[in-house]
Amino acid sequence: MLLTATDIHKTFHTADGPFTVLRGVDLALEAGESLALTGESGSGKSTLLHLIGGLDTPDQGQIMINSADIAAMDDNGRAALRRGTVGVVFQQFNLIPSLRVADNIAFQSRLAGRDDPKWNADLADRMGLTAHLRKYPEQLSGGQQQRVAIARTLAPRPKLVLADEPTGNLDEATADDVMSLMLDLVADAGAGLLMVTHSIALAERLSRRVHLRAGQVAA
Amino acid sequence: MQLFTLLAGLALATALWSGVQAVNTEARASYDSAAATLGEAGYDQLVSGDDQPISLETYVALRRAGWLVSPVIEGQINGVRLIGIEPLTAPSSLGPVNLADGADIGAFLSGRGQVYGTVETLAALDVTGSVAPDLAPNVAYTDIGVAQRMLDRAGEVDLLIVAPDQPLRQLALREVAPNLIRRAAAAGSDVGKLTDSFHLNLTAFGLLSFAVGIFIVNGAIGLAFEQRRPVVRTLRALGVPLGALIGLIAVELMLMALLAGIIGVALGYVIAGMLLPGVAATLNGLYGASVAGTLQLRPSWWISGLAIALGGTALAATGALWQLSRMPLLAAAQPRAMAMAAGRRAKVQGGLAAILIIATLILAATAQGLIAGFAMLAALLIGAALGLPIILSAVLAFCANRARGVVGQWFWADTRQQLPGLSLALMALLLAMAANVGVSTMVSSFRLTFVGFLDQRLSSELYVTAADANQAAQITERIASEVDVILPIQSVTMPIASIPTEVFGTRIHDTYRDTWVLLDSLDLPWDQVASGEAILINEQLFRRAGLNVGDQVMLDAVPLTIVGVYGDYGNPIGQAVIGEDLFVKLYPDVGPLRFGVRVPEADVNRVRSILRDDVGIPDAQMINQAGIKAFSLDVFDRTFVVTTALNVLTLAVAAFAILMSLLTLATMRVPQLSPAWAVGMTRAELGRLEVIRAVLLALLTAVIALPLGLALAWALLAVVNVAAFGWQLPMYLFPWDYVRLFGFAVLAAAIASLWPAIRLARTPPAGLLKVFSNER
Structure with missing residues (x-):
């Protein structure tokens, strides 16, 4: 099993008091499998994704990726996980504004020590970014920026790709185009894909779907 | 945080300015009362x-x-x-x-x-x-x-x-x-004129400190506007007129300026209270001018302090308000857009810097007088400050191109992107460091020259003062066989080239030949002086009367050739040296009452005993060389207490500017750092890089500040000093002082960046994740 999340709990402490987001979520994902995580706003989808990506830690429960327990890892361990094992695509693209497109694509794989310029060039080509490699992110359209973000995520060949509403900021045609490219590339790489989405149509393109309601997996 | 930065920056700027002005006003009031009562300089x-x-x-x-x-x-x-x-x-x-x-x-x-x-x-x-x-x-x-x-x-x-x-x-x-x-009236004894230069220096320092403070305020206002851009955009989209928005912001700023001004003037009073005793010591030591060591609260300070706070805020806010008025309604706050806009501004800024540096070079070649000297300093400092971001940007671009590692590459590119936000603080640091290098080089050069000058002038082991001519004769008679040589010290005040000059009749001896350093001379000057046909003059007389070596001057109708010019530091009036024989011939009634006694060090106490026991000279009238030197150096060191204090204050304000810039930038940095964290860098690593970034920028600024500071020192020594005092000081370099200053600058930057870096390293993941998610 590539990913196993068991009895995940998470509470945020806000000015208005504690706010429990996840209340005992269980989840599993095989290598090569794609899973859509759906649910209403505030149901805890993004939080669960962040916990699985090692961006945050659960208050309770266990997250195993490739048989490694994320909750037991320190900051350095989780950073290493993010560099090499997991790749995250965000809704807001979150590219590094000071680096050119080519450097953004190569950034994570170089950090992971797995830089493969040929693979990077191939990714850029398939994403239609070859003509934009020397540009800065802000010089690109939203769709182009999201393609750069996906290329960056796939460049180190992660075992697990996490995507948080990756097409949420894009128009329908661009979203469809970007989504197709991502699904093809993930399948080619044999990675697992966990995607948070509101879109039923998008969710139906993935192999499986899990719905969250009020911090729990809906029956 | 920005409110604090704004208030603190403005209050500090006002405090330093009004503090220095208070000291100046108080000191001037002291001279004025002295001059008004006796008015001796006027008659x-x-x-x-x-x-x-x-x-x-x-x-x-x-x-x-x-x-x-x-x-x-x-x-x-x-x-x-x-x-x-x-x-x-x-x-x-x-x-x-x-x-x-x-x-x-x-x-x-x-x-x-x-x-x-x-x-x-x-x-x-x-x-x-x-x-x-x-x-x-x-x-x-x-x-x-x-x-x-x-x-x-x-x-x-x-x-x-x-x-x-x-x-x-x-x-x-x-x-x-x-x-x-x-x-003649005001002939070399006008305290006001002599101290003008000192006050001009203080005012320049006050202005510099104020400028550093205004940099902070400008930075704070700029960042506040940047962060408020979405609100402004929304309000404008909802139909609020631009003029009304700008007016409201201006009123808000002026109210804050008023509050900061009140705090600043109060702080300035405290600073003035701390500085005034030092200034009093300085003026006493340098010019013998008496200044009260206590402050009086004058209403004019409040008015001028508040006016400068309001004016400074208006100055600092004009650019930001102008930008706001021209900002397209839908312009987004993009960091690289900021950088690109800064790039466009940089061209204008670079052009201005180049013009000012060229003006500096022209003034350096032609400047004469205090005003031209200070104009040159202003052009040099402002030109260099404006040019700093452009130089730093070029250096960082070069490093980014040469970087091999991924983190290194990102680090240089990210540092370059931060430059517009940090440039004002870095300019402040540049000015503070250059002022430090310049003023400490000047003071240390002054001290080194002064020590050499003391060695020259205090070459005798013992100085004895007789009560009258009779006792003077006894001294010579009694110890002549006990010592190597007795050198009488006798003088009259006579005009040379229409300038009142203290003329010394000197017994020419190897003491003078060996120790006196002449700035310019003909061959065998001392032998010519001993022959009674020549004269040595001090630099002040040389410059003031426009004389040259080889010229002839008349002393009581006796023609004398100027055979040398000597440095005479700290003396405001003309001085000259002629041979003893000629002096006695011209002024037979002036007998020497003071004597320099050359005697082996080991025999000094024995000679003192003889003079005390056999001639009746009290101990107070016999001073050994070491005592005078120690006293003179003490006066000198006290003289620059104020300068040192202001140096430290200016550097502290610059460090504060860096801290405030980093803290205000820190909140804007999260969206730029979060992606790097998300793809595998640790928070600690990012925190460390933030410290390295600040230290590196401080170091680069320090490297640029060094030549700037040395140019400042040269201008102070070769232009301003000559205009103010009539003599030029040789310039020495003090590498260890500069290394220490570099150390302080790096330390200040490291300390200033430590807090934001620790905050970043401790930012909970939720804080960084806010950048990525719109929901939970």
Whole structure:
């Protein structure tokens, strides 16, 4: 099993008091499998994704990726996980504004020590970014920026790709185009894909779907 | 945070400015009261050519010959300068009786006398007089008869003030009183003129500190506007007129400026209170000017302090308000967009910097006088500050291109992107460091030269002062066989090239040949002086009279060739050296009362004993060389206490600017750092890089500040000093001082960046994740 999340709990402490987001979520994902995580706003989808990506830690429960327990890892361990094992695509693209497109694509794989310029060039080509490699992110359209973000995520060949509403900021045609490219590339790489989405149509393109309601997996 | 930055920056800027202005005003008030009461600099004076008191008979003879002169006597009692004047004959503005309200002229003139002074001065004299609060500290005035009695110098007069309007017919001074010399008004003794340069330096420092503070305010306002851009955009989209928005922001800023100004003036008062004793020591040490060591709260400070706070805020906010007024409604706050916009501004800024640096070079080649000197300094400093971001950007671009590692590449690119946000703080650091390098080079060069000068001037092991000519003769007679040589010290004040000059008659000896460093000379200058045909002059006379080596000057109708020029640091007036034989021939009545005694170090105490026991010279009249040097160096070191304090303050303000910039930037940095964290960098790593970034920028700034500081020192030594004092100082370099300053700058930057870096390293993941998610 590539990913196993068991009895995940998470509470945020806000000015208005504690706010429990996840209340005992269980989840599993095989290598090569794609899973859509759906649910209403505030149901805890993004939080669960962040916990699985090692961006945050659960208050309770266990997250195993490739048989490694994320909750037991320190900051350095989780950073290493993010560099090499997991790749995250965000809704807001979150590219590094000071680096050119080519450097953004190569950034994570170089950090992971797995830089493969040929693979990077191939990714850029398939994403239609070859003509934009020397540009800065802000010089690109939203769709182009999201393609750069996906290329960056796939460049180190992660075992697990996490995507948080990756097409949420894009128009329908661009979203469809970007989504197709991502699904093809993930399948080619044999990675697992966990995607948070509101879109039923998008969710139906993935192999499986899990719905969250009020911090729990809906029956 | 930004509110604090704004208030703190403005309050600090106002505090440093108003503090320095307060010190200046207080010191000037002290001179003014001294000048207003005696006004001695404003009138010609008759003084004795042989340093002897003027007799009552000479005074009476002059009055009878038609000379409208008024007698003055002065002396020290318990550290108070007691001045006795004769109000009925003194020029009207010299009258002391208008010093205090309700002054009683009858009492002033009557036998019991009336003494005027401040409460402290009267207490020091242990007399019950009239309190005149505007009088200079430690100066008291009374009728000449009372002063003569208090000083125990009946019938003596020290000088005669010459009224400006004299009768058309009067006998020549040479006929009535041949031993008297007429000293022109303000001839090298005008305290105000001498101290002007010092105050100009202080004002320049105050202005520099204010500029550094305004940089902080400008940075804070710029960042606040950047962060408010979405709100402004929304309000404008909802239909709020741009003019109303700008007006509201301007009013808000002015209210904050008013608050910061009040805090600043209060802080300035505290700073002035701390600096004033140092300034008083400096002015006493340098010029002998007496300044009260306490502050008076003057309403003008409040007005000028608040005005400068409001003006500074208006200046700092103009750019931001202008940008706001021209900002397209839908412009998004993109960091690289900011950087690109900054890039466009950089071209204009670069052009301005180039113009100012060219102006500096032109002024360096042509500048003469204080104003031109300070204009050159201003052009140099502003030009360099404007050019700094452009130079840094070029260096960072070069490093980014050369970087191999992924983190390195990102680090350089990210640092370059941060430059616009940090450039104002870095400019402040550049100015503060350059001022430090410049002023410390100047002071240290001054000190080194001064120590060398002391070695030159205090080459004798023992200095002895005789009470009278009789005792002087005894000294020479008694110890002549006991010591290597006795060097008499004798002088008269005579005009050379129409400039009053203290002329020394020197016994030419190897002591002078070996130790005196001549700035310019002909061959064998000392032998020529000994022959009685030549003269050495000091740099002040050389510059002021426009003389050159080889020129001929007349001294009491004797033609003398100038064979050398010597440095005479700290002396405001002209000085010259002629041979002893010529001096005795020209001024036979002036006998030496002071002697330098050359004697092996081991024999100094033995010679002292002989002089004490056999000639009756009290110990107080025998000073060994080491004592004088220590005293002189102490005076010197106290002289620059204020400069050092201001240096430290300016550097501290610059460090504060960096801290505030980093703290305000820190909140804007999260969206830029979160992606790097999300793809595998740790928070600690990012925190470390933030510190390295600040240190690196400080180091690069320091590297640029060094040549700038040295240029500043050169300008101070070669242009401003010559214009202010009449002599040029050699410039020395002090590498270890610069290394230490580099250390301080790096430390300041590291400390300033530590807090934001720790905050970043400790930012909970939720804080960083906010960038990525719109929901939970």
